[in-house]
Amino acid sequence: MPAIDVAGEFETIERLFRPLAHPEWGRGLKDDVGVLPSRPGFDLILTKDAIVEGVHFLPDDPLDLVARKLLRVNLSDLAAKGAEPFGYLLACHWSGRCGWPEREAFAEGLRQDQESFGVHLIGGDTVNTPGPASFSATLLGWAPKGRAVSRAGARPGDLVLVTGTIGDGALGLKAVQGRLGLEPERLEALADRYRLPQPRLEMREAILAHASAAADVSDGLLADAARIAEASDVGLSIDLGRLPLSLAATAWLETRVDPEASRVMLATGGDDYEVVLTCPPGGEAALKRHADQHHLRLTALGRVTATSGLQVVLNGGPVEVERLGWRHDASPTVSKPG
Amino acid sequence: MPAIDVAGEFETIERLFRPLAHPEWGRGLKDDVGVLPSRPGFDLILTKDAIVEGVHFLPDDPLDLVARKLLRVNLSDLAAKGAEPFGYLLACHWSGRCGWPEREAFAEGLRQDQESFGVHLIGGDTVNTPGPASFSATLLGWAPKGRAVSRAGARPGDLVLVTGTIGDGALGLKAVQGRLGLEPERLEALADRYRLPQPRLEMREAILAHASAAADVSDGLLADAARIAEASDVGLSIDLGRLPLSLAATAWLETRVDPEASRVMLATGGDDYEVVLTCPPGGEAALKRHADQHHLRLTALGRVTATSGLQVVLNGGPVEVERLGWRHDASPTVSKPG
Numbered sequence: 001m002p003a004i005d006v007a008g009e010f011e012t013i014e015r016l017f018r019p020l021a022h023p024e025w026g027r028g029l030k031d032d033v034g035v036l037p038s039r040p041g042f043d044l045i046l047t048k049d050a051i052v053e054g055v056h057f058l059p060d061d062p063l064d065l066v067a068r069k070l071l072r073v074n075l076s077d078l079a080a081k082g083a084e085p086f087g088y089l090l091a092c093h094w095s096g097r098c099g100w101p102e103r104e105a106f107a108e109g110l111r112q113d114q115e116s117f118g119v120h121l122i123g124g125d126t127v128n129t130p131g132p133a134s135f136s137a138t139l140l141g142w143a144p145k146g147r148a149v150s151r152a153g154a155r156p157g158d159l160v161l162v163t164g165t166i167g168d169g170a171l172g173l174k175a176v177q178g179r180l181g182l183e184p185e186r187l188e189a190l191a192d193r194y195r196l197p198q199p200r201l202e203m204r205e206a207i208l209a210h211a212s213a214a215a216d217v218s219d220g221l222l223a224d225a226a227r228i229a230e231a232s233d234v235g236l237s238i239d240l241g242r243l244p245l246s247l248a249a250t251a252w253l254e255t256r257v258d259p260e261a262s263r264v265m266l267a268t269g270g271d272d273y274e275v276v277l278t279c280p281p282g283g284e285a286a287l288k289r290h291a292d293q294h295h296l297r298l299t300a301l302g303r304v305t306a307t308s309g310l311q312v313v314l315n316g317g318p319v320e321v322e323r324l325g326w327r328h329d330a331s332p333t334v335s336k337p338g
Numbered sequence: 339m340p341a342i343d344v345a346g347e348f349e350t351i352e353r354l355f356r357p358l359a360h361p362e363w364g365r366g367l368k369d370d371v372g373v374l375p376s377r378p379g380f381d382l383i384l385t386k387d388a389i390v391e392g393v394h395f396l397p398d399d400p401l402d403l404v405a406r407k408l409l410r411v412n413l414s415d416l417a418a419k420g421a422e423p424f425g426y427l428l429a430c431h432w433s434g435r436c437g438w439p440e441r442e443a444f445a446e447g448l449r450q451d452q453e454s455f456g457v458h459l460i461g462g463d464t465v466n467t468p469g470p471a472s473f474s475a476t477l478l479g480w481a482p483k484g485r486a487v488s489r490a491g492a493r494p495g496d497l498v499l500v501t502g503t504i505g506d507g508a509l510g511l512k513a514v515q516g517r518l519g520l521e522p523e524r525l526e527a528l529a530d531r532y533r534l535p536q537p538r539l540e541m542r543e544a545i546l547a548h549a550s551a552a553a554d555v556s557d558g559l560l561a562d563a564a565r566i567a568e569a570s571d572v573g574l575s576i577d578l579g580r581l582p583l584s585l586a587a588t589a590w591l592e593t594r595v596d597p598e599a600s601r602v603m604l605a606t607g608g609d610d611y612e613v614v615l616t617c618p619p620g621g622e623a624a625l626k627r628h629a630d631q632h633h634l635r636l637t638a639l640g641r642v643t644a645t646s647g648l649q650v651v652l653n654g655g656p657v658e659v660e661r662l663g664w665r666h667d668a669s670p671t672v673s674k675p676g
Contacts, residue, residue: 027488030569032415032553035486036382044374044382046460048427048476052467077370091388091429091474122384129390131469136429138386138476148373150365215370231368 009126012092016107022087022120034089034122042142045083049074050136053095057195058176059132063102064109065195066135071113073218074139075199076273080216081148082208083141085117085201090124095133117201147208154213154232154278160302161287163200163274165246166221168193170269181255186248193246197273203298206290207275210283217276220268223324225276225302226310235305236278240267240314242301260314264321267312278304347464350430354445360425360458372427372460380480383421387412388474391433395533396514397470401440402447403533404473409451411556412477413537414611418554419486420546421479423455423539428462433471455539485546492551492570492616498640499625501538501612503584504559506531508607519593524586531584535611541636544628545613548621555614558606561662563614563640564648573643574616578605578652580639598652602659605650616642 013029021029025036036044051073053059057066071088078085090110094103114120122140172194174180175187182190199216207214213232215224222238229236240263245253249266256262279287284300291298305311312319351367359367363374374382389411391397395404409426416423428448432441452458460478510532512518513525520528537554545552551570553562560576567574578601583591587604594600617625622638629636643649650657 030565031419031489033383033385033419033421033486035419035481036384038376038378038380038382038483040376040378042376044376045371046374046427046476047371048429048462050429050431050463050465050474052431052465052469054468055466081369081371083371089384089386089476091386093388093390093431093472093474095469124386125388125474127388127390127472128393129469129472130392131390131433131467131472134431134465134467134469134472136388136431136463136474138384138427143373145376148371151369227368 012103012126016103017121020107020110020114020121022122025087026120026122029123039142041145043145043148045078045081045141045143045148046138047074047077048136048138050134052134053132061195063106067106067109068113068196070135070137071110072197072199073273074137075117075201076197076216076218078139078141079199079201079204080214080275081143082204083143083148084204085119085139085141087120087122087140089122089138091136092126093129093134094126095129095131098133149207149211149214151213151215151228151231154228154234154304156234156304156306158212158278158280158304159284159300160225160236160238160276160278160304161298161300162221162244162276163203163291163296163298165244165249165297166217166272166274167249167266167269168246169271169273170266171249171252173271180252182248182251186251189246189248194271199273200275200296202294202296203275203291206287207277210279210287211277212279214275214277217272217274218270220270220324221272221276222267222310222312222321226324228276228278229308229310233308235307235309235311236302237305237311237313238302240264240312240319242299243267244297244299260319263314264319268321268324350441350464354441355459358445358448358452358459360460363425364458364460367461377480379483381483381486383416383419383479383481383486384476385412385415386474386476388472390472391470399533401444405444405447406451406534408473408475409448410535410537411611412475413455413539414535414554414556416477416479417537417539417542418552418613419481420542421481421486422542423457423477423479425458425460425478427460427476429474430464431467431472432464433467433469436471487545487549487552489551489553489566489569492566492572492642494572494642494644496550496616496618496642497622497638498563498574498576498614498616498642499636499638500559500582500614501541501629501634501636503582503587503635504555504610504612505587505604505607506584507609507611508604509587509590511609518590520586520589524589527584527586532609537611538613538634540632540634541613541629544625545615548617548625549615550617552613552615555610555612556608558608558662559610559614560605560648560650560659564662566614566616567646567648571646573645573647573649574640575643575649575651576640578602578650578657580637581605582635582637598657601652602657606659606662
């Protein structure tokens with residue numbers, strides 16, 4: 001049979017992506033579709049996020065890290081719902097700079113994170129674009145029937161907790177842009193956090209068991225907390241004095257003249273990919289034990305109230321926040337406020 | 339609660355996409371994920387295709403048609419597998435030209451085709467890109483457990499059939515580019531076919547019941563037939579003399595000096611979004627009855643053989659084909675060979 005040369009796309013799938021396919025459900029990427037058997041007793045949890053060169057990643061970011069970031073920003077959504085990831089569909093919109101070495105690096109990044117997170121490729125598409133590269137992934141996970149955590153379950157009296165540290169994503173972007181004056185090891189730690197988020201899947205079971213509501217922190221802690229408040233029709237009060245900070249973020253904060261504005265920046269900068277969650281007071285201890293076992297910080301920084309909306313406080317007083325969060329807008333280079 | 343202004347993306351979701359959400363599984367697009375209950379007895383069929391401005395659609399194509407084409411190229415994959423579509427996830431990579439009127443047109447196109455095809459929005463992402471617009475959709479459908487048709491079931495002795503007409507997609511692209519000299523009504527018919535493919539979902543039940551293998555014709559009849567041959571480990575013989583042609587394609591063919599090369603162009607041009615399928619000889623009559631009931635052509639144009647690969651014939655003699663199909667490559671304007 002003559003070779004079907006399809007401008008490199010067929011070979012990209014054949015050589016680079018087929019080895020990543022789910023052994024059964026991906027149909028070897030030789031079919032038009034993936035086929036997923038029903039799993040009685042479980043709900044299928046789906047999420048789809050896209051990332052764009054020059055907006056969500058830098059034009060000179062290595063493509064293996066871009067691939068891993070793509071998976072991780074989506075895995076983070078599943079983690080926040082208590083879902084167990086198993087597979088994904090992929091759309092690659094390759095730019096002119098994506099030759100074979102770059103595509104191979106991308107596939108290698110996928111392979112590494114498939115192994116780290118137990119997911120397999122189930123299908124997708126690969127196309128070329130005359131513009132900057134962009135990618136999207138549809139991540140699939142399971143949650144026990146009816147038990148996936150939503151944003152809508154927070155109740156007055158619940159605690160507000162957050163995993164890990166907040167603000168490193170936004171500072172990491174400044175670091176990779178050369179806009180931060182910190183020690184090299186701090187800059188590196190922040191850049192790592194920006195380039196390679198850590199989806200908090202280790203909290204999955206505890207979230208399922210104890211969280212009344214949860215969301216991942218992608219647009220900014222305050223924006224994502226506000227959405228929980230809105231979906232749950234309650235209020236959330238967040239104490240910026242309790243923001244969990246990394247050593248690097250603490251070092252940065254010490255260089256700032258306006259600590260309040262700086263904490264607001266950290267809490268609205270986004271790209272943290274932590275989980276903000278609410279739980280009844282009785283659930284806190286079990287959640288903390290679970291986090292401790294996984295060497296993960298879990299910080300109580302607020303309360304759910306009966307009034308609606310988000311209240312932000314610092315040192316016992318209210319803080320006015322003009323913009324709760326951030327989503328990436330079109331711009332020729334990566335830029336963020338703050 | 340302060341407004342969460344997220345560079346128009348939040349408002350795009352709120353105003354334009356929320357009305358399109360699945361009433362239950364989309365969680366009102368207010369959560370990080372969609373949640374799909376298990377459906378025992380059925381497999382979930384998934385496909386994800388992407389389209390890029392300047393590659394798969396023209397920069398001045400109205401965005402409602404672009405949205406509908408996006409859904410339809412994906413629905414076509416489900417049709418070929420005998421799957422019943424019910425939902426989709428969407429990623430919009432908006433370019434600078436996508437202001438509110440364009441986004442509203444895009445959402446209106448989705449709404450129209452949601453109604454036509456019985457699908458609902460379940461989730462997704464909307465981002466901005468400094469480059470040309472691109473979009474991807476992950477389409478979801480059901481097929482009875484274990485019965486989704488694959489490319490791998492063709493057996494020697496089976497017939498090869500194709501729905502509708504072949505070549506109109508490739509001619510339609512020439513028509514919208516002003517590269518065809520035909521009567522205006524012919525040009526319009528071809529342009530319609532390029533801009534608004536017709537996924538053959540009306541054949542779904544008959545394909546499930548009778549097809550031994552099937553694929554949608556997206557890259558070109560010969561390329562997609564060759565993939566059935568490869569996946570089934572058989573040969574497929576296709577008679578170019580039996581290509582089902584529209585009136586417009588017939589008129590075009592009459593203007594050509596080399597009918598063989600012209601038929602090869604039609605059979606390799608792609609973008610037809612018909613279904614090429616194989617069936618045991620006993621299944622042909624039932625398939626044709628079903629197609630007749632839906633006023634759809636269904637044409638037998640070949641046989642499955644025991645040798646491997648694709649044989650192309652015309653007037654009883656073999657035809658050498660250098661390139662079986664076509665996938666869109668990066669280029670600043672839409673262009674295709676032939």
